Amino acid sequence: MRPEVFKMVDRVVAIDPGLETIHCEGLVPEESSIFEGHFPGHPLMPGVLLIEAMAQTTGWLVLARNRFEKMPFLATVKEAKLRTFVVPGQNLDLYSKILHEGSGFVVAQTRCTCEGKPICNAELVFRVLPWPEGRMKDVVLKVAERVEFPVADYVDA
Amino acid sequence: MSSTFDTVANIIAETCDIPRDTITPESHAIDDLGIDSLDFLDIAFAIDKAFGIKLPLEQWTQEVNDGKATTEQYFVLKNLCARIDDLVAAKTA
Numbered sequence: 001m002r003p004e005v006f007k008m009v010d011r012v013v014a015i016d017p018g019l020e021t022i023h024c025e026g027l028v029p030e031e032s033s034i035f036e037g038h039f040p041g042h043p044l045m046p047g048v049l050l051i052e053a054m055a056q057t058t059g060w061l062v063l064a065r066n067r068f069e070k071m072p073f074l075a076t077v078k079e080a081k082l083r084t085f086v087v088p089g090q091n092l093d094l095y096s097k098i099l100h101e102g103s104g105f106v107v108a109q110t111r112c113t114c115e116g117k118p119i120c121n122a123e124l125v126f127r128v129l130p131w132p133e134g135r136m137k138d139v140v141l142k143v144a145e146r147v148e149f150p151v152a153d154y155v156d157a
Numbered sequence: 158m159s160s161t162f163d164t165v166a167n168i169i170a171e172t173c174d175i176p177r178d179t180i181t182p183e184s185h186a187i188d189d190l191g192i193d194s195l196d197f198l199d200i201a202f203a204i205d206k207a208f209g210i211k212l213p214l215e216q217w218t219q220e221v222n223d224g225k226a227t228t229e230q231y232f233v234l235k236n237l238c239a240r241i242d243d244l245v246a247a248k249t250a
Binding site: 075076100102103104105107125127 | 195198199201202205206211212213214215216218
């Protein structure tokens with residue numbers, strides 16, 4: 001994980017064959033510029049970045065579901081609960097489950113745990129839109145390889 | 158029609174905190190009720206769940222953007238309810 005550049009997911013661990021759930025993981029680094037301000041002498045993973053990690057986890061699942069045809073953009077964070085502090089060195093398990101896929105939007109229930117203990121959870125809504133002009137899709141596909149997303153299974157040649 | 162409208166009006170009232178008695182079949186969701194596209198996602202989610210359908214929002218938006226339809230056709234509530242009834246009928250046909 002490199003939270004200072006929003007690389008929140010280290011690895012896609014599993015996507016269920018029905019494309020309803022996903023499991024990712026991310027190791028909170030010992031060092032990050034994020035901790036210079038949050039907080040000096042008392043490094044804590046910012047809650048907004050934990051939500052971002054859950055959003056990115058859901059994003060990989062949505063991309064798998066639409067075979068990278070469209071890009072999910074976080075639109076709403078509901079019922080977010082930040083249950084405990086996260087410190088450098090903790091390995092986070094990130095889970096997401098699709099609650100509903102509508103026309104142009106997805107609703108998902110997400111959660112994060114560390115060694116089985118609940119860290120945070122939220123219901124997230126994404127707009128699912130055509131890829132913007134430019135290189136965004138190519139960049140996302142490269143990131144997919146970095147996080148061991150099974151690209152060959154979910155991207156049409 | 159009336160039960161569809163009641164369900165939709167109740168969803169809008171609850172989702173957007175709009176007084177139920179101000180919502181009528183003639184209300185335009187955007188122009189009269191001030192519902193924006195983000196709030197409409199919550200409404201669509203609730204409508205999809207309540208009726209077991211999938212409102213074709215992308216198609217409607219495209220048609221409006223292309224000038225092939227007006228927002229009134231989809232977002233005046235009596236028209237929205239008629240679309241919902243059509244989708245429910247198509248599902249059960």
